[in-house]
Amino acid sequence: QSALTQPASVSGSPGQSINISCTGTSSDVGGYNYVSWYQQYPGKAPKPIISDVNKRPSGVSSRFSGSKSGNTASLTISGLQVEDEADYYCCSYARNGVRVFGGGTKLSVL
Amino acid sequence: EVQLVQSGAEVKKPGESLKISCKASGYDFTSDWIGWVRQMPGKGLEWMGIIYPGDSDTRYGPSFQGQVTMSADKSINTAYLQWSSLKASDTATYYCARRGESYLFDYWGQGTPVTVSS
Numbered sequence: 001q002s003a004l005t006q007p008a009s010v011s012g013s014p015g016q017s018i019n020i021s022c023t024g025t026s027s028d029v030g031g032y033n034y035v036s037w038y039q040q041y042p043g044k045a046p047k048p049i050i051s052d053v054n055k056r057p058s059g060v061s062s063r064f065s066g067s068k069s070g071n072t073a074s075l076t077i078s079g080l081q082v083e084d085e086a087d088y089y090c091c092s093y094a095r096n097g098v099r100v101f102g103g104g105t106k107l108s109v110l
Numbered sequence: 111e112v113q114l115v116q117s118g119a120e121v122k123k124p125g126e127s128l129k130i131s132c133k134a135s136g137y138d139f140t141s142d143w144i145g146w147v148r149q150m151p152g153k154g155l156e157w158m159g160i161i162y163p164g165d166s167d168t169r170y171g172p173s174f175q176g177q178v179t180m181s182a183d184k185s186i187n188t189a190y191l192q193w194s195s196l197k198a199s200d201t202a203t204y205y206c207a208r209r210g211e212s213y214l215f216d217y218w219g220q221g222t223p224v225t226v227s228s
Contacts, residue, residue, distance in 0.1 A: 003154070036213065036214050038155070091215075
């Protein structure tokens with residue numbers, strides 16, 4: 001099971017919107033609506049921000065949204081804030097209970 | 111309040127065995143899957159596998175099958191990850207996480223750093 005493909009880094013200015021893509025195959029991202037996204041600050045545990053492609057867990061800002069088309073899922077962060085600077089990981093259900101993570105994307109807010 | 115509390119940092123030599131733990135509280139431990147995630151220094155998250163404490167049904171990621179063993183003790187609400195013979199390449203921080211609703215890992219432990227060095 002290969003890791004899902006994410007851009008290594010993205011950047012944006014405060015107030016802007018950015019997108020992070022997550023590309024898999026029909027055996028994972030394309031085959032199930034079970035893509036989740038996690039935010040991680042250095043030295044901290046990951047925090048869930050999106051489940052089931054586009055659902056926000058309680059307490060997560062509405063500035064975070066998710067979508068999927070074919071084998072590619074996307075995370076959009078609108079109204080970028082300095083505190084959004086972190087690493088972001090997608091994760092997809094694959095089969096038989098197995099999951100796979102993306103390689104991670106470092107977001108810089110300039 | 112749901113909490114996952116992991117055991118402390120470990121320093122081991124290659125070839126040694128190790129078992130780290132993840133103690134759950136605040137929910138029915140036997141009703142939700144617990145997953146394990148590896149993060150090597152400066153690298154991304156890797157999904158290792160998942161265990162259902164209710165019946166110890168376990169699924170391993172392809173890269174970790176045969177390399178680690180996951181287990182759970184329902185009597186003390188604790189999940190375990192163990193190695194029989196550590197390698198330097200096992201140096202990483204290991205996280206446990208609960209799979210809540212919607213296939214989401216909604217609660218995470220604080221991480222257990224493991225260093226394997228001669």
